[in-house]
Amino acid sequence: MSQLVQEKLQIDSLSILYPEWDTISVKVTIFPNSKMKFEPQFPKDSVAYDTIKVDSILHARLIDFPKVNPAIKRGIPVKTQFILPVIIKAKEAK
Numbered sequence: 001m002s003q004l005v006q007e008k009l010q011i012d013s014l015s016i017l018y019p020e021w022d023t024i025s026v027k028v029t030i031f032p033n034s035k036m037k038f039e040p041q042f043p044k045d046s047v048a049y050d051t052i053k054v055d056s057i058l059h060a061r062l063i064d065f066p067k068v069n070p071a072i073k074r075g076i077p078v079k080t081q082f083i084l085p086v087i088i089k090a091k092e093a094k
Contacts, residue, residue, distance in 0.1 A: 001028070005038075005062065005086050026058065026084045032070050032077035038062050041083060 005026065025041040040058050042051055070077040 001068070001084065004065070005084065023085050023087050024054075026086050028082055028084050030068055030070050030080045032079055034067055034070055036062075036065055036068060 027039040027041050029037040029039070031037070038058055040051070040054055042054075071080040072078070
C-alpha cells in the first residue's frame with residue numbers, strides 16, 4: 001500500500017512545493033464498507049505549510065485507489081486506522 005501511494009504522489013508537485021520534506025505521514029482509515037479516507041498528518045508547527053493545498057493534492061492523487069477489504073473481527077467487518085509514512089523525496093540520479 002505504501003509503495004502504491006508513493007507512486008501516485010511521485011508524479012505530483014509535492015516534492016517541488018516543499019523540497020525540505022522527504023516523508024509525509026498519512027492517516028489511512030478503512031471503513032467496514034471498504035471505503036478509504038486519507039488524511040495528511042502535519043507537525044504541530046506546520047503553520048508555514050499550506051495544509052489545505054497538500055490535503056487537496058493528496059485527495060486528488062488517491063481518488064482511484066484500488067479496493068481494500070476491511071479488517072474482520074469475529075466475522076464482522078470493522079473500521080481500521082493506521083499512520084502510513086510516505087516517502088515523497090525524489091531520488092537523485094547519479
